[in-house]
Amino acid sequence: xxxxxxxxGRPVLAVLAAFGRVALYAVQTLASLVRPPFYxxxxxxxxxxxGWLSLPVVGLTAIFTGGALALQIYAGGQRFNxxxxxxxxxxxxxxxxxxPVLVGxxxxxxxxxxxxxxxxxxxxxxxxxxxxxxxxxxxKYLTVPRVLAGxxxxxxxxxxxxxxxxxxxxxxxTGQLGFNxxxxxxxxxxxxxxxxxxxSLIKGAVFGCIATLIGCYHGMASGRGAxxxxxxxxxxxxxxxxxxxxxxxxxxxxxxxx
Amino acid sequence: xxxxxxxxxxxxxxxxxxGVDLVVPKGQSMVVIxxxxxxxxxxxxxxxxxxxxxxxxxxxxxxDVRTAEREAFLARFGMLFQGGALFDSLRVWENVAFxxxxxxxxxxxxxARAIAVEKLRRVGLTPETADLFPAELSGGxxxxxxxxxxxxxQPEIIFFDEPTTGLDxxxxxxxxxxxxxxxxxxxxxxxxxxxxxSSVRAIADRVAMLHxxxxxxxxxxxxxxxxxxxxLQQFIHGxxxxxxxxxx
Numbered sequence: 001x002x003x004x005x006x007x008x009g010r011p012v013l014a015v016l017a018a019f020g021r022v023a024l025y026a027v028q029t030l031a032s033l034v035r036p037p038f039y040x041x042x043x044x045x046x047x048x049x050x051g052w053l054s055l056p057v058v059g060l061t062a063i064f065t066g067g068a069l070a071l072q073i074y075a076g077g078q079r080f081n082x083x084x085x086x087x088x089x090x091x092x093x094x095x096x097x098x099x100p101v102l103v104g105x106x107x108x109x110x111x112x113x114x115x116x117x118x119x120x121x122x123x124x125x126x127x128x129x130x131x132x133x134x135x136x137x138x139x140k141y142l143t144v145p146r147v148l149a150g151x152x153x154x155x156x157x158x159x160x161x162x163x164x165x166x167x168x169x170x171x172x173x174t175g176q177l178g179f180n181x182x183x184x185x186x187x188x189x190x191x192x193x194x195x196x197x198x199x200s201l202i203k204g205a206v207f208g209c210i211a212t213l214i215g216c217y218h219g220m221a222s223g224r225g226a227x228x229x230x231x232x233x234x235x236x237x238x239x240x241x242x243x244x245x246x247x248x249x250x251x252x253x254x255x256x257x258x
Numbered sequence: 259x260x261x262x263x264x265x266x267x268x269x270x271x272x273x274x275x276x277g278v279d280l281v282v283p284k285g286q287s288m289v290v291i292x293x294x295x296x297x298x299x300x301x302x303x304x305x306x307x308x309x310x311x312x313x314x315x316x317x318x319x320x321x322d323v324r325t326a327e328r329e330a331f332l333a334r335f336g337m338l339f340q341g342g343a344l345f346d347s348l349r350v351w352e353n354v355a356f357x358x359x360x361x362x363x364x365x366x367x368x369x370a371r372a373i374a375v376e377k378l379r380r381v382g383l384t385p386e387t388a389d390l391f392p393a394e395l396s397g398g399x400x401x402x403x404x405x406x407x408x409x410x411x412q413p414e415i416i417f418f419d420e421p422t423t424g425l426d427x428x429x430x431x432x433x434x435x436x437x438x439x440x441x442x443x444x445x446x447x448x449x450x451x452x453x454x455x456s457s458v459r460a461i462a463d464r465v466a467m468l469h470x471x472x473x474x475x476x477x478x479x480x481x482x483x484x485x486x487x488x489x490l491q492q493f494i495h496g497x498x499x500x501x502x503x504x505x506x
Contacts, residue, residue: 037360045347122345129308130343134356134407135332 025217029147032140043145050111050146050212051153055160057110061102062094062161066168069093074177086179087187090169095196096256099162101248104207107154108240112215115146116236119219120229128220143216147209154208155201162200199255206251207244214240259284260305260415260447265314266471267300274300275311276471282464284319287441287448289458289479291493292468293502298451299340301468302417305449306335318415329362336413336446340420342400344392350403351388354378357411377406381436398429405433409440416441418450422457434460455494458482467493469502 069090077083119142122128131138166188173179218236222228260282267275274297282288290298303309305316307323316323323331344353354374358365365373375385381402392400401421408416418437422430434457441448441461450461458465459479466476467490475487482494492500 039360125341126339126343127345129303130337130339130345132308133306133332133335133337135329135361136356 021221022214022217025143025220026213028139029143029213029216032137032144033148035140037140039141039145042141043149046146046149046212047153049114050107050149050208051157054107054110054153054157057106058103058157058161059164061106062099062165063168063171065098065102066090066094066165066170067172069098069165070169070172070177074173083177086169086173086177087184088191090173091166091188091192092196094165094169095162095192095200097248097252099165100158100200100203100207101245103154103158103161103204104211104244104248105241107150107157107208107211108214108237108244111150112211112240113233113237115212115215116219116222117229117233119216120222120232123220123222124224124226124229138220143213143220146216147212150208150212151205152208154211155204158200158204158207159197162197195255199251202255203248203251206247210243210247211240214243259317259319260449261315261317262301262305263315263317265301265304265311265316267297267304267309267311273471275304278314278468278471278473280466280473280476282447282449284447285445287438287450287461287463288466289450289452289462289464290466290468291453291455291458292474293453293493296468297471298468299419302337302419302449302451306332306337306417333357333362333411334414335417336408336411336415337417338401338404338408338419338421340423342392342397342404344400344403344407346392348391349388350378350383350390350392350395351375353392353403354388354406354410356407363411373410374406377410378403380409380440381406382432398425398433401425401429401433402436405436405440409444412444413446415447415449416444418448418452418461420451420453422452422454427456430454430456431460437461453493455496458494469493 070086073086073089074083077085119128128138131141170184173184174181215236218232218239222232262278262280265275265278266273278301290301292298300309304311305323307328318326318331318334345356348356351371351374352359354377355370357363358370358373359367371388375388378385378387383399383402383406387395387399387403392403395403405421421433421437425433437448437450438461440446448461450457452458462479464477465479465482467474467487469489475485475490477485482490485491488501492502
């Protein structure tokens, strides 16, 4: 019995300890954010990498999702003569849920993995130690610019993803399902509320922060050698994806639960 | 002067340093020798604060390194890492001038670049190398860029971690000569880690041998060959037979 409890307790303690370490890392990052120096060049590079270069993958994910959503809603709506709600449901579905979550997951796949692999490689090749010996705090130089860039650019990516997703639904609905173009747009605009858009942007900021922070944390905590880099990357993507989905549930509960 | 007193460090159950006592006088070039995995790199990292020792005292000019203001303390050091540890995303000159482009030693970009090019020339690299990325360089060139970076801000103390590992004998000789010249020219205090005996003879004023977590022998390089210590003699002559187990 004692052995069973110990076996059960070990992974629970390990998970709690990991949460504690990530939380401490987040606090240190936040504290570093408000203390100089600030590395502008690294921040601009991170903006480009996290934001601009993620646009193609975000756009493609959103347009296909919006199109598929329109088809599903139309097919499902037909069962109870509600196929006319396609514009409204595509809009609300994309803006409130699918846009932020899919962009968050795409960022976890594209950005978290590359950040974790890059920083882990830097650790394995002693570049992190070299930074320290060059009087540069790795947290300020590597983590702060990336986390700030993620928190600021992912909401914009989510906004772009929302618009492209709605456009995907529009293209399918008007091209394939016989909807009138002007009516579709009017219904979308009439139905969406500013709270929907704000919630989408807030989710984007939280997901961007999670994706970049987790990438940096696992990169810094990487083990030795190529296996350590691989493990850090894999763990970072899995952890970021799960945390994004969990945060999405929490944020939806807080913002729309009542 | 750098002084280590009863410094210990363990990683889990593995006791790496069991009580290191070592003094490196100011302006001297100390070479630390010892087998692979004996904790030579850990020793350097303990001095720099990259690894925290479990016990013992490390002082720099009489001040406990733990109480020193971190940035000012690190500004006194330059380090050449075993693999170069050049930043892949930065050009060669930006690597060399890293300290001069940010922080308290920040200079105008053109001036920082000029200093970097001069340091590259000092280590035998042409100005054309300055705009390349580290991945475009050979291993020997990367070592030389690492050396240029280590000396760019004119540090008082320079650490060299396995400066000739992985280099052909000619390039190793070039690096050894460069290190000796630079240390003499700058009047810097240097600690070099190596198991290359030609490096020891080219670089060292004094030698310390690390074995079983302690300094087994230390003394002037001129006395090394005639020292009666059997561990030292086995190591410097590369004998399989002796008190140091071949299988560790």
